[in-house]
Amino acid sequence: MTGSEETPSFRLAYVPGVTPGKWVRIWNERLPDIPLDLVPVTAAEAPDILRSGGADAGFLRLPIDRTDLSAIPLYTETTVVVVPKDHLVAAADEVSVEDLADDILLHPLDDTLDWERPPGRPAIERPATTADAVELVAAGVGLLVVPQSIARLHHRKDLTYRTVTDTPESRVALSWREDATTDLVEDFIGIVRGRTVNSTRGRAGATADPKDKRPEKGGARQKSAAAKSTGKSTGKPAARSTGKTTGKTAGKSTRSRSGGPAAAKRGKPRRRS
Numbered sequence: 001m002t003g004s005e006e007t008p009s010f011r012l013a014y015v016p017g018v019t020p021g022k023w024v025r026i027w028n029e030r031l032p033d034i035p036l037d038l039v040p041v042t043a044a045e046a047p048d049i050l051r052s053g054g055a056d057a058g059f060l061r062l063p064i065d066r067t068d069l070s071a072i073p074l075y076t077e078t079t080v081v082v083v084p085k086d087h088l089v090a091a092a093d094e095v096s097v098e099d100l101a102d103d104i105l106l107h108p109l110d111d112t113l114d115w116e117r118p119p120g121r122p123a124i125e126r127p128a129t130t131a132d133a134v135e136l137v138a139a140g141v142g143l144l145v146v147p148q149s150i151a152r153l154h155h156r157k158d159l160t161y162r163t164v165t166d167t168p169e170s171r172v173a174l175s176w177r178e179d180a181t182t183d184l185v186e187d188f189i190g191i192v193r194g195r196t197v198n199s200t201r202g203r204a205g206a207t208a209d210p211k212d213k214r215p216e217k218g219g220a221r222q223k224s225a226a227a228k229s230t231g232k233s234t235g236k237p238a239a240r241s242t243g244k245t246t247g248k249t250a251g252k253s254t255r256s257r258s259g260g261p262a263a264a265k266r267g268k269p270r271r272r273s
Contacts, residue, residue, distance in 0.1 A: 008184065010056050012037070013039040018149070019149075023188070027191055031187065039055045039058070047069060047175070050175060051068065051177060056185055057189075058175055059074075060173060062170075068179070072193070076171050077149055077170045078147070078148045079147060081143050082151050083160060084158060089143070093162065093163070094164070097166045104123050104142030105118055105121065105122070109126055112146075112147060113169075118145075120142075130144070130146060130150060134159070138159055145164055
């Protein structure tokens with residue numbers, strides 16, 4: 001390596017609520033010589049980070065403008081409402097949107113849920129961030145509907161959350177720029193999709209031992225078994241049915257004609273004295 005060459009690295013963006021730890025761990029095990037740099041971003045700026053090359057790939061929340069981005073949806077989150085612990089909602093296991101109709105529902109500017117119309121009564125102003133909205137919930141100003149991982153991220157001892165039905169759900173996806181699908185991006189896609197290190201797809205699969213790709217699985221073995229059952233073989237001609245026996249059968253036949261062990265030669269009789 002010359003002094004002008006740089007060690008390759010992989011930059012992974014992720015939005016609040018997503019925990020990429022397990023995928024990072026697998027990356028470090030499989031590609032220990034290529035560092036993975038985590039880039040925390042907001043949900044709103046994640047697509048632009050990928051487009052500008054600020055990250056090679058990223059975990060973001062759908063929907064997004066996918067004109068020049070590829071995306072693999074990974075999972076869908078439960079939607080919850082964050083409330084003070086002494087609120088009536090805290091006494092239920094889950095609530096519906098209609099149950100929240102009389103409450104003030106905070107709708108932050110960085111909201112990730114794709115509402116046609118936010119439920120409840122609107123606040124006078126929209127909070128700038130979800131973190132600001134959580135502070136307002138704690139102050140008793142209103143309630144907040146968010147993906148469950150966001151509620152966990154902003155956990156407070158004086159707040160709790162409950163599942164809300166009939167609401168939009170947040171989908172988390174792995175995304176990258178279409179014209180920048182590098183070998184490292186393919187490697188990370190394979191990790192996220194659960195491919196093993198010997199998978200036939202992706203760069204890791206290309207370096208697998210060719211012996212592991214032998215086509216002899218069912219056809220060749222069945223053909224060999226069929227050859228044995230019909231007397232045919234790839235190396236030895238089948239015995240002719242001429243009345244003569246071969247192999248072990250021939251050995252038995254010869255032994256029986258010669259008398260076998262029981263018909264061994266007798267010695268001369270001993271003279272009587």
